[in-house]
Amino acid sequence: MSAPLLELREVTRSFPGDPEVRALRGIDLTVVDGDYLAIVGPSGSGKSTMLNVLGLLDRPTSGEYLLEDTSTTALGDEARTALRARVLGFVFQSFHLLPRRTVLENVLLPLIYSGAPRAERETRAREALHRVGLDHRIDFRPDVLSGGERQRVAVARAIVTRPRVVLADEPTGNLDGERTEEIMTLFEELHRGGMTLVVITHDTAVADRADRVVRITDGRLSEVS
Numbered sequence: 001m002s003a004p005l006l007e008l009r010e011v012t013r014s015f016p017g018d019p020e021v022r023a024l025r026g027i028d029l030t031v032v033d034g035d036y037l038a039i040v041g042p043s044g045s046g047k048s049t050m051l052n053v054l055g056l057l058d059r060p061t062s063g064e065y066l067l068e069d070t071s072t073t074a075l076g077d078e079a080r081t082a083l084r085a086r087v088l089g090f091v092f093q094s095f096h097l098l099p100r101r102t103v104l105e106n107v108l109l110p111l112i113y114s115g116a117p118r119a120e121r122e123t124r125a126r127e128a129l130h131r132v133g134l135d136h137r138i139d140f141r142p143d144v145l146s147g148g149e150r151q152r153v154a155v156a157r158a159i160v161t162r163p164r165v166v167l168a169d170e171p172t173g174n175l176d177g178e179r180t181e182e183i184m185t186l187f188e189e190l191h192r193g194g195m196t197l198v199v200i201t202h203d204t205a206v207a208d209r210a211d212r213v214v215r216i217t218d219g220r221l222s223e224v225s
């Protein structure tokens, strides 16, 4: 078995208020290199909160999060940002593309911190767009693209840095059946190429495509398959 890549140990996340919201109530989860994991659960069950913790976008209230065997709990913001840029790629339900930038510019953005020269960054962005089948759209702005095309741009942006893990939060939530199929096929290609995937969904057809499924209910995890 491969070494753990992501590991949550008794992670909780509470949001202050009256009453306090206990969004994660003691999560243990191990994801190994090459895993394809789906996380399912009803609305409000803590899925996005968990993904934000895994993505170093948020910190647990208690418990530990290890990424590549390193505890992230004590890391400062700068170290977390660097780790996130190197290891993780993100895909969101609503794409999160910059509307006034071209497709190519959107995909170039995460490479700004790579230190690579512009020509090399551009080659890599074009390669990523080729991988998602959008060579013919590189000079377009996102607002003239279909939802399925926008999500493929977002996937290109997620993989252009060659991360070890792609984290996706309801990546097909705004797509019809055919577009969902395209994105799932793309994820399967990435997975076959060795990418570790963590996909949040409440679509059981999407979850069924993963190798492993865990369910989250009221901030607690249970293994489904």
Ligand code: ADP
Residues within 6 Å of the ligand: 015, 021, 022, 023, 041, 042, 043, 044, 045, 046, 047, 048, 049, 050
């Ligand atoms: P899901 O993604 O499964 O729909 P979330 O992780 O977004 O669920 O939310 C889990 C619970 O935490 C919900 O009750 C939600 O209202 C609450 N929550 C999420 N983010 C915040 C926040 N920033 N402040 C207060 N409550 C929050």
Ligand code: MG
Residues within 6 Å of the ligand: 047, 048, 049
């Ligand atoms: Mg959510």
